[in-house]
Amino acid sequence: MRVFSWHWELGGIYMTKPRILIVDDNDVVRETYAQVFKQKGFNVISAVDGVEGVDFATKEIPNVILTGIVMPRMDGFQLIRTLQENVQTREIPIAIISHLGREEDRRKAQELGINEFIVQGAASVNEIVERIKNLVKDGESFKLSFDPYAWDAPRMAKTLPGKSFNCPNCQEKMILEVIPKPEGAGYNAALKCQKCNYIL
Numbered sequence: 001m002r003v004f005s006w007h008w009e010l011g012g013i014y015m016t017k018p019r020i021l022i023v024d025d026n027d028v029v030r031e032t033y034a035q036v037f038k039q040k041g042f043n044v045i046s047a048v049d050g051v052e053g054v055d056f057a058t059k060e061i062p063n064v065i066l067t068g069i070v071m072p073r074m075d076g077f078q079l080i081r082t083l084q085e086n087v088q089t090r091e092i093p094i095a096i097i098s099h100l101g102r103e104e105d106r107r108k109a110q111e112l113g114i115n116e117f118i119v120q121g122a123a124s125v126n127e128i129v130e131r132i133k134n135l136v137k138d139g140e141s142f143k144l145s146f147d148p149y150a151w152d153a154p155r156m157a158k159t160l161p162g163k164s165f166n167c168p169n170c171q172e173k174m175i176l177e178v179i180p181k182p183e184g185a186g187y188n189a190a191l192k193c194q195k196c197n198y199i200l
């Protein structure tokens with residue numbers, strides 16, 4: 001990986017919001033959580049059952065997933081097993097929202113390594129959202145995207161090998177991935193293609 005040391009004087013970059021995938025067949029539950037997470041600065045993706053959940057999780061690689069248990073087509077436990085078998089999705093932290101609060105479901109969740117087992121109604125939505133926010137790893141790399149129309153973008157682009165922000169491999173727009181160095185010693189950054197994972 002080539003490491004860039006750009007200064008933070010760039011007008012053309014903005015931070016990508018953390019993304020949560022909410023999987024539940026209950027419209028009210030989904031909408032309620034979607035609203036609160038949006039207020040807390042998340043981008044929200046919603047799925048109505050496990051099948052859709054697996055599909056969106058694989059395509060979008062969210063930072064965290066909140067899933068219900070009982071759902072048509074594929075339930076929450078099957079969703080978790082499927083995602084844990086996939087190298088791309090197995091590291092995504094998952095919280096379970098249980099409408100019934102059954103002890104056997106809690107045990108199953110533990111067996112799958114899921115520590116956040118939230119019983120709907122046992123805590124306020126705001127408290128629940130705070131707990132789920134804590135699952136999003138601290139110190140994880142965050143991503144910056146370039147606005148090619150910003151005033152300083154052309155100047156920035158000239159410093160790049162391909163003289164543009166597009167991937168030399170597939171032409172997709174590249175994202176600047178910023179990784180904090182340990183103990184607050186600044187940042188490492190690399191340009192990465194979101195489509196083919198090419199790293200400049």
Ligand SMILES: [Zn+2]
Pocket residue numbers: 167168169170171172193194195196197198
């Ligand atoms: Zn690419």
